[in-house]
Amino acid sequence: MTAGEPGFALLGSVGSRPVLGLVAPERENALLLAIIEAVSNGPAVEPMAAAVARLITDATTTDVCFVHVLDDTERSLTLAGATPPFDQQVGLIQLPIGSGVTGWVASHHEPAVIVEHKESDPRYVPIPALRGTEFTSMASVPMATEPGGLVGVLNVHTVARRKFTDRDLRLLLVIGRLVAGAMHQARMHRQLAARERAHERFTEQVIAAQETERRHLAGDIHDGISQRLVSLSYHLDAVGHILRDDPNEAAVQLRVARELVDLTLDEARIAIGGLRPPVLDDLGLAGGLASLARSVPQLEVSLDLADERLPEHVEIALYRIAQECLQNIAKHARASTAWVRFGTHEGTARLEVSDDGVGFEVGPNPGTGTVESGYGMQSMTERAELVGGELRVVSRPGSGTTIVATVPAGA
Template sequence: MTRRGDRTAGPTSVGPGAVRGLVDAGGEVALLLEIIRLTANGPAVEPLAAAVARMITEATATDVCFVHILDDTERTLILAGATSPFDDHVGQVQLPLGMGVSGWVASHRTPVVITEDKESDPRYLPLPALRGTEFISMASIPMESDRGGLVGVLNVHTVERREFSPRDLELLHVIGRLVAGALDQARQHRRLAMRERAHERFVEQVIANQEAERRRMAGDIHDGISQRLISLSYHLDAATHAVDDDAVEVAVQLAHARDLLGLALDEARVAIGGLRPPILDDLGLAGGLASLARSTPQLPVDIAVDDERLPEHVELALYRIAQEGLQNIVKHAAAALATLRFRVHHGVARLDVSDDGVGFDVTRTQQFGATATPSGYGLASMTERAELVGGRLRIRSRRGVGTTVTVTVPLGHQRERC
């Protein structure tokens, strides 16, 4: 029988009749195969931990099983999986490394077996939520993966007193290593997903801040510079009518000032529209694209767009890409017709800007960079806008056939925030 003072590595010498194995050889193979099958499916951390806990208790005739996983700080164990009735506590029980039996096992990477009288073990820390006093015997095994090191701790408990042999511990150790690899992979996947969501939020916030600043600047121009220019225009008109007939030169100079003022007003209005297209706020992307098509008098534009609202920063990016694409066609393509298409399908927004113009060599474009194309297309800013909102820009072109610029933006989390 295990001595109370020797509980770290399990019993060292046990009579053959006193050892009760966790599971027979056939059951052991079946259990390992089932765990391999389960981990190969790559579920998330909590479902995998819960499924493993259930399988271990069923196969080993133990009463409860707890799977504790290191959190992202790697300083705290969190209960990630448990058998009933403790499954309600998943995610709520936390144990710093070094505290309790599980914390000790995680710190020392060494199994612990307690056959009875847990309260006398200095490492034992009662957790009321897990009702440890109701269980007599326990085995605690570190779960380690070759790539990720320590992943967590696997515990089994029994209501009745039970011996755990070296073979029992070896089996639990093998299970721990099998599960650790899958749990570590699931944990890394979760971390990556969290980083991606954080990146999305960061990009969205950056664009939102830029747009807020542009709105402020547009308002300042409209309320300040534009209003002063308009007021000045009235004064110039009044001065023009007030001069005497013999003051011809004064009238000429005032007329020149009036012309310059008109140009300044036009430039201020263009600047306001460039900072933030008001039509996006009023009519959304569909209305904005339709307005772009109508405001390109040099070229007929065939347009077909879905009336779908997207997050503000995505709408702005697609509007600017379409705007620059149409400008490029007018400047460089020598086209007879442009085509503008926008649709949302299966959670992906797609924008196509096409022409039937002269086209260019896409291979050379990729070789020399988007801003150094032989036809003068400035594609770098369009590519940057697409990538900032998590999208991708693709160019298809052939000389004498025309060009199509396609932007696809997976909406995903972005759609939920529109």
């Protein structure tokens, strides 16, 4: 039983009549067809799970059914469908993998049956909201599909004592496979829709960031480069006027003009570097990453870099990801050492940036939510995805952080 498997004594329950099977053989096909129709009605996980739970309890000699779905982190199960009144708990009950009978079934990918005395089973963990003590017997089966693996766990419970047969378990496993296939497609649909929404938000943010950067760059050019060039022209005019009368003063003005030229060149390089890192043109990605590491003096950065060239847009994406990583480490990680590794293998480029800092709790979607996984993390994720790759974040409080970007080397 799931961590707290349920209990709801239905009026007129089947506890007083003999039971030979979950459902009469002649009704099995009708039940399976009804479930196929239910899972074909749409991509939403919760309505599908609720419909399946109702069909099972209506057609079988069980009293309550729970459908627990594996969440995107693959570390816990969430109650996605249940027969009334437990439908009010949908989305509220979460079970860690390995916890309770449901968690055991999920971690072992094997059915579990408890005929009676659930409390004496070491796997059983009660959940008050599901009132498990009101039920005597239960069967729990994994919902798995070939392309998607484990999708969730299906549980049925009876008030009366029941010894579930091999035929019962086979029927539940068939139902579980039918539901798992549809759930897998629903999860893929949901993730795709979420990714499309994230892309839309990211596009808006990129446009806004571009406009902000352009205004900032225009201000830098106006206030810095332009003003210095105007001042330089004044000094050169002054040199022309006084050259005949006071050669010493002319020499002073020329020195000032030279200093202005040097400052203007430095500011121009900074402005150009904001648009595109020129170090990539000169030294390639490995040299650019090494230069980037030297720009963070408060960190000891250890480097392991393969001297390999990639397409221009891929190098820029990986350079910007590394830049964002090192900036985040310097600002938030309270780390003393960072490691930057880059290389390619079998057509895939891999960039890894890690630190020995304070770390943080990685949420289900690292691109949203916490301060640590805010716009900077989303920006890095999108940069990797826009060149056909992906970003993976590994961190936990007190154990540092590792960020890995993998992209096709010939994207």
